[in-house]
Amino acid sequence: MMNLQKCGELYISFFKIGGLTFGGGLAMLPMLQREVVTERGWCTEEEILDMYAIGQCTPGIIAVNTATYVGYRQAGFIGGVSATLGVVSPSVIIICLVASILQNFIHLPAVLHALAGIRIIVCALMMNTVVTMAKKGIIDKLGAVLFAGGFILACFTPIPTALIIVAAGIIGVIAKRIGGKKTS
Amino acid sequence: MIYLTLAFEFFKIGLFSIGGGMATLPFLMDLTAKYDWYTASELANMIAISESTPGPVGINMATYAGYNAAGIPGAVVATLSLTAPALIIIIVIAKFLENFSENPTVKAVFYGIRPTVAALIGYAVWELLKIALVITGSETTQIAYTSVFIFLGAFLLLQVKRLKKLHPLVWIIAGAVIGILFKI
The missing domain is CATH 1.20.5 (Single alpha-helices involved in coiled-coils or other helix-helix interfaces)
Known part of the structure; x- marks a missing residue:
């Protein structure tokens, strides 16, 4: 029962965060700090920033990643799901409303x-x-090559976008390995 | 089964869009060629509405795309499918990995991916520009010079620090007013 109440709180808190921030990503940070750190005391400022770092280097929407992380830490898997559903609910309601109104005009x-x-x-x-x-993102020559290459491949070849991203990740790892050996 | 197709496509987007909401854009652009859920020009409207309503932009765009494809159930399916991979990945990271974002291999992968994601969003913008700045008649295609002028003007103004900080909603309203005044 305790868990169920916690899940309700997570859902409501993240519903507020989702419904009151424009833009997502970093724009969400002030709302997140107020709701999760100050109001609820679910985690510290440092933990929020760590979560942001993780959210930025994992697949998916940063807002969702952060919600899942906070929810999971508070109440396990179900907590992660509750917080995630909370943060996306306002979008579903608002966008469906706007889209249906716009259709008439x-x-x-x-x-x-x-x-x-x-x-x-x-x-x-x-x-x-x-x-x-x-x-x-472009911090050296290889970055510039990847940028140009990615743009050309996406615009002029039918290579799937997902494949381009995976290839870029692999190239990054290989380049760091080679570069690492040179310096050591 | 449109819902299964939606679930599959948006799960894939959730899995491969790394670096925030706008990283979903090249994938959403790819969908315009694959399905008749929405056109590239409708995608531009979806971006504008997603940026000017509350909620994470990536979630808003997925909800809107799902709504256009199959109404409110479509919106729900697309949104939940987009968040599913992140939910699984974040919970695994929270459970097993300490200092995930400090891991050298993770850093190397992102060293390759960051410039590439910028390029892929660039590809989506290129596709949008072709629609926004070119008039396609029944027989001829020509460049809409007024639109090109407005685009360049807006882009230059966006480089001014003070104007850059304005909320996207302000820019979007300005765009609507300009559109009506110049009868674009």
């Missing part, structure tokens, strides 16, 4: 023009994300 000329304008801005925002990520 999508044929109006003003809405079509607005969406065309938004598309251009989205491209600019995304381009900016690519530049920021490239600046952080």
Whole structure:
């Protein structure tokens, strides 16, 4: 019973975190700190930052990874599931609502023009994300080669995206091995 | 069975999208070629709405894609499938691995993956740009110069530090206003 109550608390806390943060990822950090560290005392500031580090180098959405981790630490597997369901629930509700409302207005000329304008801005925002990520990710010549190679392969060949990512990971390991031997 | 296909595709996205919500974008772009769930131009609308509603962007986009494919059940299936791999992986890490993010092999894998993920998002932006900046008539295709001008202007403004910090929602609203004013 204790566990069930804990799972309820986890669900509600992460529902709040999911519903009140825009953007996800790092944007979630302040909400997470207030809810999980200050209000509930489920973990310390340091643990939150460690979780972020793990969340960034494991597959999946960072918000979900963090929720699973906190939930698991508090109440085992069921706790992990409760926190994860909590953090995604607001998205499911809000997006389904917005999508169903938008369907009724999508044929109006003003809405079509607005969406065309938004598309251009989205491209600019995304381009900016690519530049920021490239600046952080490309730290040497090999990084630049991987960036160029990845872009060309994705744009001009039918090689699956997942395969490109796996190959990049393998290249990273091989390069570090070779580089490591040289320095030792 | 559309639900099984959705579950399979989104499980795969959850497994291979490393580095946050936007890493799902190249996979969502790939789906436009494989299925008729949504078009690339609808994907641009989905990004805009996912960025301007609460919740992690990656979850919002998956929910929206699932909703477009098969209504509310589709939204639920896509979202849960996206989170499933992360749930399993994080619980394994929490249980067995200490200092996962400090592990040299993990670091080497990410050394290779980071620039590649940036490139793959770049590929998705390239596909979006082709839709946003080119007018495809029944016989001719031509570049929409007004749109190109707006795109370049927005991208340059995004490089200004103070403007960069503005919430994406502000940019998206500006995009809608520009779209209506210029009748794009």
